[in-house]
Amino acid sequence: MRRIATLLGTLAAATMLAVAVPQSALAAHGDLIINGKVHHDPSGCYSSDRWPLSVENHTDQPALVFDGPDCSGGIVGVVPPGGSTVSEFGGSVLIR
Known part of the structure; x- marks a missing residue:
């Protein structure tokens, strides 16, 4: 019985910690x-309907440039933190 109570307490504490973490902690820090x-503080996929696709990455995470909308298709470039690119074939950008 004592083990079950300890397990339930541990699970409750882990759940509280997971809920207490702010959503922005999961995003890149800076500007894309x-x-x-x-x-x-971007996070996720950003589509664009303008070409060429211009990306400036002023975050702490790399950004992936995809050739299709909604981060589909192939990766046509990677923009490192502090970097920038202009992609003739870029359609969307993914950053975590």
């Missing part, structure tokens, strides 16, 4: 600029 539009 796609075709002139600034995304502060």
Whole structure:
């Protein structure tokens, strides 16, 4: 019985910690600029319908440039933290 109570207490504490972590902790820190539009502390996929695709990565994470919308298709480039690129074939950008 004591083991079950300890297990339940541990699970409850882990759940509280998971809920207490702010969502921004999961995002890159800084600004991602796609075709002139600034995304502060970005996370996820950003599609664009303008070509060429211009990406400035002022975050702490690399950004992946995909040739399709919604981060589909192949990766056509990687923009490192502090880097920038102009991609003729880019359609979307993924950052975590």
